[in-house]
Amino acid sequence: MTDPLPPTRRNRASLTYKLRYAARNPDKIRGYLSRLSRDLKFRAVSRDHVAYYRAVMKSDTARDPEAAVGSRSHGRWLALGRMQFDYLLEHGLKPDDRMLEIGCGNLRAGWRFIDHLETGNYYGIDISPDILLAAQKTLVRHDLADKLPHLMLVDDLKLRFLPAGHFTVVHAHSVFSHSPLDVIDECLANVGRVLAPGGFFDFTFDRTEGAEHHVLREDFYYRTETLTRLAERHGFTARFMADWEELPHGQSKIRVTRPESPEESPAGP
Template identity: 45%
Template sequence: MRALRRPSLVVRYLRRAWRNRRLRRGAATHPEFYRAVMADDVRSRTAKGAVGTASEEGWQAAGRKQFRFLRDHGLTRRHFLLEIGCGNLRAGRRFIRYLQPGHYTGVDISPEILLAAQETIVEYELQDKNPRLFLVSGVSLEFLAPESFDVAHAHSVFTHTPIEVVMAYFAEVHRLLRPGGFFDFTYHDSDKGAWSVLAEDYYYPTSLLLERAGDVGFEGRQLEDWTYSQPKIRLTKPT
């Protein structure tokens, strides 16, 4: 019905379906496909648009919300923070400013968005904070030392990844966190099983994500005081 009232939505959907079919043909894995999606989105929109907030106000608001929530829910300046899918540092720039130098690590699968992240560091004069930014394969963080982080954060990343990628990150983050450390991430909630749209948007029941996280040793719960279109789960590594 919504589509009938707004034919432009149908046109947009068909364009995306066609684009994604083409990009999937050249990709062996989902992260490779999504890397191509990001390259196309940065090129055809902007880096801000590619992370989901085309306007300056929207980009600032989305970053502010993530930052304030994490700061008010346990992140201290002395913590070492890992941000998975850091994008162009919409929230990352605020984490970097807040944390002690060298305590922020951002990883992403997209070279284009990491170049935009470097521009953000220059724009906000954060060079002295020595943020670490890494291009990653999209499933493995083997190059990072075990138990070297206190907090991990992934906003609007597992909304774009299949369950095998989510599970790989659960195992990696569990390895990387110190005992007592926690991992907050957002997701699209589903009350009718796991499903996806155009291999670009993924929906999961909360219970499924908590079960999979439990399999690798996490204790988890949904964070009720986080109010946003995507709910948030906190996983804690037991001490």
């Protein structure tokens, strides 16, 4: 039995979808039930989404850090990092860029960025202490200590401890796909301050063309317009990166930039 709907039309939170999925994948029911019970437990004890997702990362990283960032095998971990790196290289990343990676995980792409960038020009932030410890191991494995990358634990995306106008490239891969809208809003409200003139912020998201929904508090599906409008409300110009869709990755990508002049601003002069 095949699913009649393309991925962007599926509502994974609906009962119909869940029942059909369970019928087609009986081997996944046990795993889903254990995620559901973990979800209930973490929601009960977490003060907000960041605390909730930090607990998810702690539990997933203890099992396997590469699986915790979404890769089923080391081969996939390498391939997904390369995909992000190659794409960004083709879309403007230069060795003298100053890069902020939001939700850097265990440096699946980060180690390649660090290798490419000039010493000291990579700054990775994450809400999970466990995955940041795994990130240190990635640095050691790839012999990148001399590149002096910065890795910082954060509790929110206000970015107050970072300097204004500093970063020429900001990158967030597979982070907004795990974030409710208030977290994305906080990020977009604050990232403009740390972007250098002419800099850009690329992020991926799980795209739906139907009703926006989420599965547990782990996976969030948004319409493109929701995120482009939100970016525009924070004074950015937002561009859907259509060529990213050609790559074998389930998510979509948006690039936001600051308009060069007030006339170019989505809100007008």
